[in-house]
Amino acid sequence: MGVNLRDLIPSEAKREVELKALKGREVALDAYNILYQFLAAIRQPNGTPLMDSHGRVTSHLSGLFYRTINLVEEGIKPVFVFDGKPPEMKRKEIEERIKRREEAASKYRQAVELGRLDEARKYAQATGRLTNEMVDESKKLLEAMGMPVVQAPADGEAQAACMAAWGSVWAAGSQDYDSLLFGAPRLVRNLAITGRRKLPGRDEYIEIKPEIIELVSLLKSLKITRDHLIVIGIFLGTDFNPGGVKGYGPKTALKIVKSVDDPLKILNTVPKVKEENDPKEIFKYFKKPPCTKDYKILWREPNIEKVKSILVDKHDFNAERVEKGISRLKKAYRENLKGRISRLDAWFKR
DNA sequence: CCCCACTA
DNA sequence: TAGTGGGGG
Numbered sequence: 001m002g003v004n005l006r007d008l009i010p011s012e013a014k015r016e017v018e019l020k021a022l023k024g025r026e027v028a029l030d031a032y033n034i035l036y037q038f039l040a041a042i043r044q045p046n047g048t049p050l051m052d053s054h055g056r057v058t059s060h061l062s063g064l065f066y067r068t069i070n071l072v073e074e075g076i077k078p079v080f081v082f083d084g085k086p087p088e089m090k091r092k093e094i095e096e097r098i099k100r101r102e103e104a105a106s107k108y109r110q111a112v113e114l115g116r117l118d119e120a121r122k123y124a125q126a127t128g129r130l131t132n133e134m135v136d137e138s139k140k141l142l143e144a145m146g147m148p149v150v151q152a153p154a155d156g157e158a159q160a161a162c163m164a165a166w167g168s169v170w171a172a173g174s175q176d177y178d179s180l181l182f183g184a185p186r187l188v189r190n191l192a193i194t195g196r197r198k199l200p201g202r203d204e205y206i207e208i209k210p211e212i213i214e215l216v217s218l219l220k221s222l223k224i225t226r227d228h229l230i231v232i233g234i235f236l237g238t239d240f241n242p243g244g245v246k247g248y249g250p251k252t253a254l255k256i257v258k259s260v261d262d263p264l265k266i267l268n269t270v271p272k273v274k275e276e277n278d279p280k281e282i283f284k285y286f287k288k289p290p291c292t293k294d295y296k297i298l299w300r301e302p303n304i305e306k307v308k309s310i311l312v313d314k315h316d317f318n319a320e321r322v323e324k325g326i327s328r329l330k331k332a333y334r335e336n337l338k339g340r341i342s343r344l345d346a347w348f349k350r
Numbered sequence: 351c352c353c354c355a356c357t358a
Numbered sequence: 359t360a361g362t363g364g365g366g367g
Contacts, residue, residue, distance in 0.1 A: 041351045050367040058367050066352050316367055
């Protein structure tokens with residue numbers, strides 16, 4: 001789920017941009033976040049995901065393949081960051097997610113029996129589960145496409161935020177706002193090509209553009225520090241304290257946190273519920289998350305044969321479509337990624 | 351989600 | 359050339 005800062009962020013702290021505005025930028029993408037989105041969205045009208053002839057789900061591979069090509073064609077330089085071992089503090093959130101999935105699955109079966117297509121699709125979207133095999137294959141596909149894959153020690157979002165903070169990449173890319181608590185100086189949301197999204201329920205579409213949120217502008221416009229922001233997040237609810245503190249929404253949380261000079265003091269007043277994580281431990285985790293420096297950010301020539309063996313040979317993708325995609329990727333790679341040193345490297349080499 | 355053929 | 363509707367695996 002992630003922390004919901006949506007209603008806290010003032011309009012002056014976010015900026016809608018065209019994709020062109022991100023040309024030449026390295027973005028560390030939260031891979032699990034993306035894969036789950038594909039799993040939810042890439043489905044038939046009745047809710048069935050794309051599958052190969054053996055009944056294995058392929059929605060995530062289709063999404064990754066075309067999305068990656070499009071980003072590279074736009075000159076965006078994606079780095080894919082995968083989750084490692086979830087921290088013990090996340091246990092309750094994980095249990096709740098499993099429960100939500102099971103509930104959705106049973107509602108899905110009901111809707112199918114009643115022949116209610118729209119409902120079936122809606123519930124099917126929440127049933128998606130990423131298996132280890134799907135994750136491994138996603139990494140293999142991205143590597144075959146020449147994209148850098150980074151293995152996080154714990155949260156991928158935390159690792160992406162660290163990489164942005166260290167200047168290895170320009171921004172963290174995710175739909176969730178946690179990156180900001182983790183200290184990413186810049187968060188890019190809605191990083192997709194098709195600028196249209198269906199409104200839930202009705203047959204209407206709205207324009208969606210990439211959105212950039214700068215941490216310093218956010219803090220400045222709210223007149224707070226990152227410590228304040230982390231504490232606000234804890235009040236609103238994070239993966240480590242799902243639900244947050246009862247009775248606090250964005251407004252009251254902001255107000256109470258700003259009422260003291262040291263935001264940590266406020267955490268002492270939060271009633272510590274048995275079996276739940278210590279708010280101060282949650283704070284420490286956001287403040288200094290587990291991150292590794294063991295990664296290389298390097299884009300390579302796409303390997304046609306490897307990509308085809310995964311998509312075409314193993315999962316029944318249409319060979320011509322895949323070949324066409326790879327030629328687009330190769331061209332875009334040569335124009336936008338190959339032999340281009342990052343601004344950071346350029347700076348070090350002065 | 352994205353592709354593609356079709357439309358005006 | 360932009361918008362749509364159906365299909366992808």
